[in-house]
Amino acid sequence: MSLKDLPPDARPREKLLARGAGALSDAELLALLLRTGTAGRGVLQMAQDLLDAFGGLAGLLHAGADDLKRVKGLGGTAKRAELVAVLELARRVLAEQLRERAAFESPTAVKDYLQLHLASRAHEVFAALFLDAQHRLIALEELFRGTLTQTSVYPREVVLRALHHHAAAVVLAHNHPSGSVAPSRADEALTQTLKAALALVDVRVLDHVIVAPGQALSMAEKGLL
Structure with missing residues (x-):
């Protein structure tokens, strides 16, 4: 009809x-x-x-x-x-929301924004949301692609990009093409490595979000940060 x-x-x-x-x-x-x-x-x-x-x-x-x-x-x-x-x-509406107010006043918007950017990728992508002192979005950058491990994600590069943006905090993010958002041991180890590296330049890691089509997981909410 x-x-x-x-x-x-x-x-x-x-x-x-x-x-x-x-x-x-x-x-x-x-x-x-x-x-x-x-x-x-x-x-x-x-x-x-x-x-x-x-x-x-x-x-x-x-x-x-x-x-x-x-x-x-x-x-x-x-x-x-x-x-x-x-x-x-x-994507642009969600980005505007995150630029206008503190990211963690709206954690759902953060997850939705990252899902729209990363969830549909056929390969793993590691990204970071760089935030100002009020935790408002400065920029989202895709930093690494491929199988994400401590050896393929370089803490020095993440630190340099944080300094470039004069970021006070970051939200780390990556996708799981498999569809599961459960963090692996490698995800947890990578998070701690990056958290320690960024702390040396006084940049806080607020969260590490894992996304897949239709779902997202906050490691901070799960107590894994």
């Missing part, structure tokens, strides 16, 4: 304008972005299929342009570009 075949009050656009965005389901909101379906498949069905393919909205938000390209109906550039643009807007 196409959108024009629905009763006027059931069409996503009219429903949004009349009742607000909160009244729409994830599929209806996504259908507004997609606008049209494919032959034999209405846009609402296409939106639901897309959500199913990525395990819901969280999984879809972590999908990259190449991931979307493999979905039937998204082989062209227009729809994919719009979805990727929405993802980038979400």
Whole structure:
């Protein structure tokens, strides 16, 4: 069924304008972005299929342009570009929030921000959020890629970047492509090594966040810092 075949009050656009965005389901909101379906498949069905393919909205938000390209109906550039643009807007909104107030006044925003940046990577990425004295975001930098161990993440480089940004504190972060956010012994050892190195230049490690699609773990909240 196409959108024009629905009763006027059931069409996503009219429903949004009349009742607000909160009244729409994830599929209806996504259908507004997609606008049209494919032959034999209405846009609402296409939106639901897309959500199913990525395990819901969280999984879809972590999908990259190449991931979307493999979905039937998204082989062209227009729809994919719009979805990727929405993802980038979400990143920028979260970044603004972290720049305007102390990061740990909103730990969920920190996790969401890091998920949007790192969770969908096919390989491990180690990053750091550099924070000022009020714990507001100065910058996010991806520092290392590949299998992350004490020998592949260089404390000297992390310290140099912290000094470059005149950071007072950092939040360490990396992703687990396996999908599990449980910290390994290597993660714990690396955290302690970096914490000791940064303490020498009076930079505090506030947390080490591990992310995967749809989930994130704070080592500070787990008492592992």
